[in-house]
Amino acid sequence: MLFQNSKTRLVGISDGVFAVVLTIMVLNIKVPTGHLSITQVQSLLQAIFTYLISFAVVAQYWQYHQECFGHNANLPTGIYILNNCYLSLICLIPFVTAWLKESQSSSYSAIVFAVVIAAVDILQLIMFQRVIRANLQPSQQLSPHDREEYRSVKMMVVISGLYLLVSLTVPHLILLIIAAGLTFRVITTRFMRRFKQPPFN
Template identity: 40%
Template sequence: MFKNSKSRLDAISDGIFAVVLTIMVLNIKVPESVSATSIHQLIKEIIIYLISVDVVSQYWFFHQEMFNSIKEVKSHLMILNMCFLTTVSLIPFATAWLNNNLFSKITVITFALILTSANFFQYLLFRLILIDSTQINKHDLEEKRSALIMLISSFGYLLIGGIYPPSLLILVILSLFIRSTVAFILRKV
């Protein structure tokens, strides 16, 4: 009688991604003056924003690819998807807090923990979709591998970012670059 709707799952997912991306840009504060300090703060906020948008954009991109092949939506997939989207929706909070306290260990660890949680749920989603799939191709396995790379990288965020907080953003940029490069190379092979 009751059936889960893929179109509604896609709609809520896209809606949450759109809201997350919008909220993050609203956290950039307009400088009250044109002083060196306020311009420096603005540049820092924009850099953190761009990195966070890149993270969320990659989540959205891989989410689209992940759900593209699904024909039937099972309840456990919907629940796991909402867990993933919930952690993604915390990224604007962590981004704003990081803007205010860039080198604080607790702030860096919180940001890293949120990314680790999102990467964990994304990896579980890939695994679940591949388990439920009747056809698994090379591209699907590459996507799962990319999700695993991000999950492993995020443990590095926690470890290294907790020891030396200024390294967090560099680690995030590096792992995004590695994930994109690996995906590009494997798609060409």
């Protein structure tokens, strides 16, 4: 075959985008100079907290992205378009993070932040579904590990609905709720793995 989509290049450009996004987010934190007032220290700490939460969010997406595009997966053609849409939303995370920081978690910035997260989660779920359909025969079942990853991705969509609700009602708490959501998912997954059971039955 002369012309063919390259999974290697898809993964390569995706990893490159993730690397750039993870790096540039820290540039939104202005380096302090001179003596800092209490207010400036609080503002700096808030900026660092916002950065750490956003870094954790993007790092989580990278983790699931590399799970979705594992070595043995055959990729349907449409997944390349979906992946580009997914990466374009990932690239928005530094922007919405900066907006959230500068606006002190205003309602508009919190809503846009939550919408971007929800859209990424939905696209991530669709990509997982497409990869499963392309690789799983009707007589086959997902392995326990794959089932656990797929359920975690579905749970992320549900949790992003909570983020949207928080952004509409108490926007100043959005980062704390996202931090709690990340912590909940990690702790629950580790707890279930310890007892050899898939999470979120």
